[in-house]
Structure formats: structure tokens, C-alpha cells
Amino acid sequence: MDLTVLQSRFERRHPRSKSFYEKALLSTPGGVHGNLRHYPPFPLTFEKAQGAYLTDADGHVYVDYFLSYGALILGHGDPAVRMAVQEVWEQQGTSSFGAPHPLELEMVDTLKSLLPSLESVRFTNSGLEATLLSVRLALAYTGRTHLAKFEGHYHGSHDHVLISIHPAEAPHEARRPAPKAASFGLPDYFTDHTIVLPYHDWDACEDILNQHKTEIGAVIMEPMMAGFVPADPGMVKRLREWTSQHGVLLIFDEVKTGFRVSLGGAQEYYGVKPDLTTLGKVVGGGFPIGVVGGRRDILDLCSPLRSGQPLFHSGTFNGNPVSLAAGLATLRQLRQPGFFDNMVKSAMKLRDAIESLSQAYNAGWSTLGVGTIFNLVDTATDPQGTAKTARRLALDYLLMEQGVFSKPLNRFSMASVHGPQEIDQTISAFERAFAELTGRHLRS
Numbered sequence: 001m002d003l004t005v006l007q008s009r010f011e012r013r014h015p016r017s018k019s020f021y022e023k024a025l026l027s028t029p030g031g032v033h034g035n036l037r038h039y040p041p042f043p044l045t046f047e048k049a050q051g052a053y054l055t056d057a058d059g060h061v062y063v064d065y066f067l068s069y070g071a072l073i074l075g076h077g078d079p080a081v082r083m084a085v086q087e088v089w090e091q092q093g094t095s096s097f098g099a100p101h102p103l104e105l106e107m108v109d110t111l112k113s114l115l116p117s118l119e120s121v122r123f124t125n126s127g128l129e130a131t132l133l134s135v136r137l138a139l140a141y142t143g144r145t146h147l148a149k150f151e152g153h154y155h156g157s158h159d160h161v162l163i164s165i166h167p168a169e170a171p172h173e174a175r176r177p178a179p180k181a182a183s184f185g186l187p188d189y190f191t192d193h194t195i196v197l198p199y200h201d202w203d204a205c206e207d208i209l210n211q212h213k214t215e216i217g218a219v220i221m222e223p224m225m226a227g228f229v230p231a232d233p234g235m236v237k238r239l240r241e242w243t244s245q246h247g248v249l250l251i252f253d254e255v256k257t258g259f260r261v262s263l264g265g266a267q268e269y270y271g272v273k274p275d276l277t278t279l280g281k282v283v284g285g286g287f288p289i290g291v292v293g294g295r296r297d298i299l300d301l302c303s304p305l306r307s308g309q310p311l312f313h314s315g316t317f318n319g320n321p322v323s324l325a326a327g328l329a330t331l332r333q334l335r336q337p338g339f340f341d342n343m344v345k346s347a348m349k350l351r352d353a354i355e356s357l358s359q360a361y362n363a364g365w366s367t368l369g370v371g372t373i374f375n376l377v378d379t380a381t382d383p384q385g386t387a388k389t390a391r392r393l394a395l396d397y398l399l400m401e402q403g404v405f406s407k408p409l410n411r412f413s414m415a416s417v418h419g420p421q422e423i424d425q426t427i428s429a430f431e432r433a434f435a436e437l438t439g440r441h442l443r444s
């Protein structure tokens with residue numbers, strides 16, 4: 001299907017979004033407040049949302065699978081989250097103390113019960129800040145200079161991890177990936193002090209790690225690349241063994257997978273205990289947050305009670321009561337019996353339907369993921385579903401026309417508000433999109 005045709009249809013359907021974009025371009029680089037927010041020909045402007053639905057500036061309504069990068073696991077405007085936020089105002093009278101308050105203890109206890117590897121916890125304001133603190137802690141704790149990370153894994157937009165964030169196009173050929181700066185302006189220090197590991201090849205990883213074992217302080221990984229490409233469980237276990245054996249810390253960046261792959265995150269799914277864990281997105285219930293948790297002896301480095309100089313960590317809004325109240329209201333619901341499992345069932349129902357339709361239309365798509373996150377996979381050319389192809393973009397334009405939004409080229413995140421009606425609506429949207437893409441019409 002010709003992309004230019006679909007893009008001009010998109011432009012015609014979205015004159016107000018286009019006009020907002022053109023105005024934004026005059027005073028904001030690329031018209032967006034984050035590079036990942038751009039997609040061609042311009043990103044949609046949204047004006048409203050409710051439950052599972054988003055409404056754009058031109059009045060089109062979408063079932064939302066983007067959910068603010070997966071953060072809104074209960075959908076938009078969940079009543080319990082709204083009430084919790086309201087209570088913060090009514091009972092505390094402020095949105096921020098910048099000082100200790102009781103919700104901090106409640107959230108720490110909740111996190112410790114869901115993720116037992118979290119002996120000690122610090123709050124930050126974003127996933128970026130969480131991974132930054134985790135790397136600083138790990139390098140300080142080990143006294144080593146290098147960070148190992150996996151090719152294709154994203155850990156937020158700070159210098160030490162903005163390296164080799166794009167997956168290898170031919171994973172089997174990338175046995176020794178060279179560190180590639182993913183940003184203009186990154187000091188050479190960071191590429192010089194980063195070891196890049198191939199995600200799908202443990203033997204190659206082990207060779208590389210062995211070569212650098214005295215320099216590497218930590219291995220950081222997304223336990224599922226891009227949130228939906230699982231690692232080989234055997235590889236994760238061997239990585240845990242290797243890191244323990246060589247005094248290297250293992251950091252699980254669970255900003256995407258936390259509370260989504262399973263309630264206890266990917267560490268519960270694999271049965272592996274990392275030294276440090278970073279969280280974000282879901283844990284803030286739709287408000288900004290990040291969390292670093294893990295071994296007490298490592299976290300204690302940033303205690304102001306430490307004798308000698310502590311490792312520095314601070315932030316005006318760390319532990320913000322609004323984020324913690326919203327996050328606690330979210331986690332309380334996720335923990336209700338059957339609640340999480342129902343979301344996983346809905347995800348499976350949707351994935352099965354997409355795969356059956358794709359087979360019926362010979363459209364060439366399958367799905368990949370665990371729990372409440374999945375992505376579409378181009379069966380013939382891209383078995384790990386990370387390639388940004390014109391074929392996928394075409395499907396995304398058609399899905400948007402049919403009222404389904406995941407953000408072009410992005411994964412699908414489920415929310416509890418995706419009920420039978422929303423799932424059926426999405427399945428029909430896929431059917432119409434596959435029919436148009438393949439030129440086959442199986443239903444009259």
C-alpha cells in the first residue's frame with residue numbers, strides 16, 4: 001500500500017492537529033517536547049480522554065493502546081486514582097512537601113511486598129532519573145569504570161545509557177556490537193566506558209564480559225527488550241550467575257515491564273533477583289515518578305548518615321504525594337484477586353484474534369509479548385517486532401482511520417478498561433485494515 005496515499009489521507013482527516021503542529025514548530029524543536037513523540041507527517045494533538053478512549057483535536061475517537069507510553073494501566077481518569085489525588089489536596093492541602101510524608105512509607109511497603117528484591121528504595125521523578133541513579137550507585141559501589149548494556153535496550157535519555165539503543169537489524173550477525181552514540185553531542189567518555197552486549201547470544205555476551213570483567217561495574221538490561229521481546233530465560237539466569245561470580249551488579253530496568261509482565265515484574269517472571277531495579281510509568285498511576293530499589297548495602301551509599309561523603313541524590317519533587325497517591329490507588333486495584341489476570345486474558349484474546357485474522361487475510365502479522373504488553377511482528381521479515389518498517393506504518397495509519405491508536409510504530413499496552421466492547425472494536429479495526437492492505441474482502 002502506498003504510504004504517501006495514506007499520509008495524505010491522514011493530513012486531510014486531521015486539519016486541526018496539523019495547525020497545532022505548525023504553530024508548535026515555530027517555537028518548539030520539531031514541534032514536540034520529546035523526540036520519540038514525532039511521527040510522520042505530524043503527531044496528533046489530543047484534547048480529551050476517558051477510560052479506554054482518546055479524542056484528538058479533530059474529534060476522532062480512538063481505543064487507546066498507547067496509554068501515555070504504557071503508564072496508564074487503568075486507563076484515563078480512573079475514579080479511584082482521581083479520588084486518591086483529590087484526597088491529597090483535601091487532607092494534606094498541598095501538592096508537594098519536598099519533605100518526608102506518610103505516603104512514602106506506604107509506597108515503599110507496597111513495593112517491597114510486590115518485588116521482594118527491593119530491600120531499600122529511593123524515589124525519583126522519572127525513569128531516566130531512576131536509571132541514572134542506579135548506574136551511579138552501581139559504579140560507586142564496585143569502584144569500577146564501565147557499564148555494560150544490551151544492544152537495542154532503552155533506559156531513558158541520559159548520557160551513560162544513550163548508546164546503541166537501536167536493535168541489531170540482523171541479531172545473529174551482531175556478536176560484537178560496537179558502542180554507538182544514539183545522540184548528537186554525547187561526550188566520547190560514555191562510548192569509551194560502555195560495553196555493548198548482543199541480546200540474543202549468551203555465548204558472545206560471556207566472551208565480551210570475560211574480556212572486560214575487571215572494568216565492568218554493572219550490567220543494565222531491559223529484561224524484555226522494548227518491553228515485549230523476552231530474553232531467553234536461560235540467558236538471564238546465566239547472566240545472574242556470571243555477574244554474582246565476578247562482583248558485577250545486575251540492574252533490571254523494569255520501567256516498562258514493572259507491573260505489566262506480571263505483578264512482580266520481569267524478575268518474578270524469570271525467577272531472577274537483580275541487585276538493583278528501576279521502575280517508572282505504572283507505579284506513578286499517570287503522574288511523574290521513578291523508583292530505584294534493591295540491595296540495602298548498595299542503596300545505603302546515598303544515605304546522608306553514611307560516614308564519609310555520601311553518593312549524591314536529591315530532587316525537588318522526589319516522592320511527590322500526588323504521584324504516590326495515584327500510584328498506590330493503581331497498585332491497590334492491580335492486586336485485587338483476578339484483576340491482573342483478566343487484563344492478561346484480554347491481551348491474549350486480542351492477540352489471538354489479530355493472528356487469526358492475519359492468517360485468514362494472509363496479511364503476514366503475528367504478535368509477541370508477555371502479560372499486558374505486546375507488539376505486532378512482521379512474520380516474514382522481523383520476528384522480534386522491532387523494525388520500523390513502511391509496512392507497519394501503513395497498518396498503523398489504517399488502524400488510526402479505524403479508531404485504534406498505539407502511536408505509529410509503537411507497542412500495544414493493555415489497560416483494565418479494555419473490556420469486551422473495546423476488544424471487539426479493535427478486532428474489527430484490524431479486520432478492515434487487513435482487508436484494505438491485502439485487497440481481500442472476506443466479509444460482505
Ligand SMILES: Cc1ncc(COP(=O)(O)O)c(C=O)c1O
Pocket residue numbers: 069125126127128129131154155156157222253254255256280281289
Ligand atoms: C526501560 C525504560 N527505562 C527508562 C525509561 C525512561 O523513563 P522516563 O521516560 O520516565 O524518563 C523508559 C521510558 O520509556 C523505559 O522504557
